[in-house]
Amino acid sequence: MADALGKLYTSTAVVTMKARGKTNGITIAWMTRVSWSPPMVAISVGKTRFSHELIAESKAFCVCILRKDKTEVAELFGTNSGRTMDKFSHVQYTLSEGNFPIPEGTIAYIECEVVEECEAGDHTIFVGKVIREKLLEDADPLIFGEHTLL
Ligand SMILES: Cc1cc2nc3c(=O)[nH]c(=O)nc-3n(C[C@H](O)[C@H](O)[C@H](O)COP(=O)(O)O)c2cc1C
Numbered sequence: 001m002a003d004a005l006g007k008l009y010t011s012t013a014v015v016t017m018k019a020r021g022k023t024n025g026i027t028i029a030w031m032t033r034v035s036w037s038p039p040m041v042a043i044s045v046g047k048t049r050f051s052h053e054l055i056a057e058s059k060a061f062c063v064c065i066l067r068k069d070k071t072e073v074a075e076l077f078g079t080n081s082g083r084t085m086d087k088f089s090h091v092q093y094t095l096s097e098g099n100f101p102i103p104e105g106t107i108a109y110i111e112c113e114v115v116e117e118c119e120a121g122d123h124t125i126f127v128g129k130v131i132r133e134k135l136l137e138d139a140d141p142l143i144f145g146e147h148t149l150l
Pocket residue numbers: 012024025026027028029030031044045046048049050051052074075077078079080081082083123144148150
């Protein structure tokens with residue numbers, strides 16, 4: 001059944017982070033650019049997620065925007081927790097210039113430093129200032145919305 005909130009379409013990304021000598025990634029659809037100058041990006045992360053702890057500690061994250069055929073990567077990072085699984089042992093990846101893991105199927109990555117944290121119900125909005133960005137492949141992103149099958 002269609003609803004109004006389902007009409008909010010966004011790109012889907014794996015947001016990666018490093019803390020406690022570990023790396024982790026989380027599938028994020030609630031994300032958008034929020035400032036032109038300096039460029040800033042906001043992501044909304046559930047307070048119970050392992051990634052929430054790691055981003056709150058490290059104050060940095062990398063948005064890896066997935067290509068439209070990469071639903072299995074979105075599913076891997078979006079249905080398992082880094083508390084109990086090393087998700088990066090199940091997918092090929094490279095490292096960004098800033099040493100964040102970049103999973104296969106990433107068309108563009110954006111490295112950010114957290115400059116603001118805002119409460120939003122059961123989520124926290126982490127606002128990140130863009131430190132570095134790289135387009136890897138000029139292809140269409142995986143779109144999240146009412147027709148997303150995950
Ligand atoms: C398509 C998709 C989009 C998602 N978007 C978000 C999101 O925007 N924010 C969020 O907190 N969780 C989102 N999730 C859920 C998390 O990715 C999921 O709970 C994940 O297992 C948390 O991993 P972690 O415990 O390692 O942080 C999404 C999941 C899927 C499949």
